[in-house]
Amino acid sequence: MTEDERAIRELVDNWFVSSRRGDLATVLDLIADDAIFMVAGKPPFDKAAFAAASRDANAGSGNAPKIDGRYRIDELRVLGDWAYMRNFIEIEATPPGGETIRRSGHTLTIFRKAEGRWQLVRDANLVTLAH
Numbered sequence: 001m002t003e004d005e006r007a008i009r010e011l012v013d014n015w016f017v018s019s020r021r022g023d024l025a026t027v028l029d030l031i032a033d034d035a036i037f038m039v040a041g042k043p044p045f046d047k048a049a050f051a052a053a054s055r056d057a058n059a060g061s062g063n064a065p066k067i068d069g070r071y072r073i074d075e076l077r078v079l080g081d082w083a084y085m086r087n088f089i090e091i092e093a094t095p096p097g098g099e100t101i102r103r104s105g106h107t108l109t110i111f112r113k114a115e116g117r118w119q120l121v122r123d124a125n126l127v128t129l130a131h
Contacts, residue, residue, distance in 0.1 A: 004078045007118050008085065008111055012071060019067050024054050032112060032119040039125045065093040074106075081113040089127060102130040 001009075011030055018026040028051055035047045045053075069091040076085045090104040105127035112121045 002078060004083065004113070004118070005076055008076060008078070008083055009073065011111070011118055011120075012073065012085070012087070016069055016071060019069070022064055022067070024051070027054070030120060032114070032121045035119075035121050035123070037123045037125065040128065063096060065095045065098075068092045068094075083111040083113075083118070085109045085111070090130065091127065103127045104130040 015027055015030055018024075018030075028047070031047050031050065033047055035050070036044050037046075037050055038044045069089060071087055071089045074086045074088060077083060085108070087107045087109060088105070089107060090102070092100050092102050094100040105125070107126065108124045109120055110122040111118045113119075
């Protein structure tokens, strides 16, 4: 495993750990300012929209859902200052006093290395309700 592959794997792990903690600031730091996200049924959206949706989901500290999840990196390729990753993720969100919502699916993520640091720049997320 190369140093760049290790750094990207650490970024993904940091994303999951920070999401579990509700640490949105750390998650946002892992995302490039020009990032674009794509999810089924919605038009593409940028980092600001991702941040706003995340803040809305966590509005009121006592009402924030408990987030847990797992991931499996199926493919990771580094091509200079660019890299792509195929991933499978499982996410569980449990609102206070509510039923756990489980989602799972594949993602395709593109990373860019700038100033010695990797960040997410594109993410196509095919996560749906798990059965």
